[in-house]
Amino acid sequence: MTRVILHGCNGRVGRMITDLIAxxxxxxxxxxxxKYTAVENSYPVYQNISECALDADVIIDFSNSSAVxxxxxxxxxxxxxxxxxxxxxxxxxxxxxxxxxKSIAVLRSANMSMGVNLLLKLIRENxxxxxxxxxxxxxxxxxxxxxxxxxxxxxIALADAANEALGGEFEYVYDRTxxxxxxxxxxxxxxxxxxxxxxxxxxxxxxxxxxxxxxxxTAYSRNVFAKGAIAAAKFLAGKAAGMYxxxxxxx
Numbered sequence: 307m308t309r310v311i312l313h314g315c316n317g318r319v320g321r322m323i324t325d326l327i328a329x330x331x332x333x334x335x336x337x338x339x340x341k342y343t344a345v346e347n348s349y350p351v352y353q354n355i356s357e358c359a360l361d362a363d364v365i366i367d368f369s370n371s372s373a374v375x376x377x378x379x380x381x382x383x384x385x386x387x388x389x390x391x392x393x394x395x396x397x398x399x400x401x402x403x404x405x406x407x408k409s410i411a412v413l414r415s416a417n418m419s420m421g422v423n424l425l426l427k428l429i430r431e432n433x434x435x436x437x438x439x440x441x442x443x444x445x446x447x448x449x450x451x452x453x454x455x456x457x458x459x460x461x462i463a464l465a466d467a468a469n470e471a472l473g474g475e476f477e478y479v480y481d482r483t484x485x486x487x488x489x490x491x492x493x494x495x496x497x498x499x500x501x502x503x504x505x506x507x508x509x510x511x512x513x514x515x516x517x518x519x520x521x522x523x524t525a526y527s528r529n530v531f532a533k534g535a536i537a538a539a540k541f542l543a544g545k546a547a548g549m550y551x552x553x554x555x556x557x
Contacts, residue, residue: 319532
């Protein structure tokens, strides 16, 4: 039985993870952490993770960037692996994540969906072939009106996957306002749409002469992120210190 501390347990995805693990015979949540405690949980909930003295096997984090520093300090002190799902981290925080991975197992992914991570794999395998054939690369991402960061971490990860396959020679362009010039060959355009209740929609467009190939992923429910986080936690429990990703989970 894998014992989980759920960091951000009362958020939208946190509640989904709670429901999914309740029906999972291989896992149990032994404690939650959330500033919002006016929710009835089947496990104890702490406002600060430092208050938790229970033994666990792994932490699943779906909180916010302001809570990540304390989370990492706790995980290192307890030698606990962390599935880090929070996005929008600063460069300083990312450096702390890298430092923590020298002591504990950390799995960090811009998107916990299994489908998105298979999409990343497809891009890595095909971007070089399509670029060499003259295809331009554009990424369009769509999210709900409440999303704070733009472009999404997933959109950047998709661009990074293509750019890595292309030797890191391409520049990212987020705004072409006022620019009167032909599109340079070595650029990846990234556009963000915000509106309504869109859970998450990503299109990677390979635009060639007389033909277009579009690789797409649409999330219809946040359950895809919750399921991915649970799969990641099962994978990460007991792993040696280091930095892991969802590509390690899907193989």
